[in-house]
Amino acid sequence: MWRLGSAVAGMRRLAWGGRRRAVTASLDAGGQAVSSRPVGRNAVSNWLFACSGMVAGTIVVGGITRMTKSGLSMVDWKPHGQRPPMSQTEWEAEFDKYKQYPEYQRTNRSMTLGQFKSIYYMEWMHRMLGRAIGVVFAAPFVYFAARGALSKPLTLKLTVLLAAGAAQGGIGWWMVKSGLEQPKNHYDEPRVSPYRLAAHLTSAFLIYVGLLHTALSCRATPLLVMSAAPPMFRRSAIAVSKLVFFTAVSGAFVAGNRAGLVYNEFPFMGNGFIPDDIRHPELESQPWRNCFENSSLVQFEHRALAMLTTVSIVGLFLLSRRLPLSSTTKKATSALLGVCAGQVTLGISTLLTFVPTELAAMHQAGSVLLLSSSIVLLRTMRKAYPDTPSN
Numbered sequence: 001m002w003r004l005g006s007a008v009a010g011m012r013r014l015a016w017g018g019r020r021r022a023v024t025a026s027l028d029a030g031g032q033a034v035s036s037r038p039v040g041r042n043a044v045s046n047w048l049f050a051c052s053g054m055v056a057g058t059i060v061v062g063g064i065t066r067m068t069k070s071g072l073s074m075v076d077w078k079p080h081g082q083r084p085p086m087s088q089t090e091w092e093a094e095f096d097k098y099k100q101y102p103e104y105q106r107t108n109r110s111m112t113l114g115q116f117k118s119i120y121y122m123e124w125m126h127r128m129l130g131r132a133i134g135v136v137f138a139a140p141f142v143y144f145a146a147r148g149a150l151s152k153p154l155t156l157k158l159t160v161l162l163a164a165g166a167a168q169g170g171i172g173w174w175m176v177k178s179g180l181e182q183p184k185n186h187y188d189e190p191r192v193s194p195y196r197l198a199a200h201l202t203s204a205f206l207i208y209v210g211l212l213h214t215a216l217s218c219r220a221t222p223l224l225v226m227s228a229a230p231p232m233f234r235r236s237a238i239a240v241s242k243l244v245f246f247t248a249v250s251g252a253f254v255a256g257n258r259a260g261l262v263y264n265e266f267p268f269m270g271n272g273f274i275p276d277d278i279r280h281p282e283l284e285s286q287p288w289r290n291c292f293e294n295s296s297l298v299q300f301e302h303r304a305l306a307m308l309t310t311v312s313i314v315g316l317f318l319l320s321r322r323l324p325l326s327s328t329t330k331k332a333t334s335a336l337l338g339v340c341a342g343q344v345t346l347g348i349s350t351l352l353t354f355v356p357t358e359l360a361a362m363h364q365a366g367s368v369l370l371l372s373s374s375i376v377l378l379r380t381m382r383k384a385y386p387d388t389p390s391n
Helices: 001-025 038-067 088-098 102-107 113-146 152-179 194-217 231-254 287-293 293-322 327-352 359-378
Strands: 227-229 381-383
Touching: 001 327, 038 113, 038 227, 038 327, 038 359, 088 113, 113 231, 152 194, 194 359, 194 381, 227 231, 227 327, 227 381, 231 293, 231 359, 231 381, 287 293, 287 381, 293 327, 327 359
Parallel strands: none
Antiparallel strands: none
């Protein structure tokens, strides 16, 4: 009997060991084996969370840089990085370079060297944050890859994110260059192209979403419990996430056209919900330009998208109360609704107070938080198959 008991215990230990090895070498929620060790997988996840947090911070700093009109203070671009001027002579030389461009010549002729230093440091910090993200991403990437902690699919995904991050610097300079040229549009004040600004912000959001989604999916000990959800609710949540994304991107056109300053009232725009000057006389012959460059129409479009997003999120919340969803999914839906309410409040407050820098920066941060909440909601759900219970 003793020998039989020992044999059974040995078989149990062997079976448990096999199960443990299977678990630690299992695929993540996205179907990507990351590492045979949970600790290694969590380290990869923590690193990606840190990178996504840095990207989110840089998006907010970029917004402040734009709102303080600091973005055109550095008139050249050195991809390898550059230190700020250190001496009075260097500062004066940098200021002299700035004086050669339209922003100084048209709007900042009374600017002092001290004021120039303020906007220069803001733009310099934004650029250095971008380069810091590159280092924080690339160095651990090489380390984890060398240690065999990354699967081939995950390595490919991270390589794409690395390339996108490298391209983002070039997109940023491409955007800045448009503001260093003499204005050719219907406005006289030098500013960056709203199209290039939107491209720069869209790229930043895509990188952020990629990092956050990958960080959530590759943990050995998931932060979110994934449960099967009815296909209708899952599809609705995906649609809401896309709406959140496009609403955030439309905000770039509001910023690029200074459209937040044309109608500082809510819910009306002049005499009604739709502004009277929805067609700009200089842009009427080119409807697509009118959609993206007419400040009144651009603000209306952002309002309409924001309201559609809000109604959709409220509808998703009400739907979640009628379906057999997991408690995690219901909590994530409630959180999404709460963040949406805060973002709408911030947006209206920013509009009514003529876009102060502090509120506008919080509104941009709110767009990142709302997008994050929608991604988290999606990560609480998996596809429900015919033989899978929906709870």
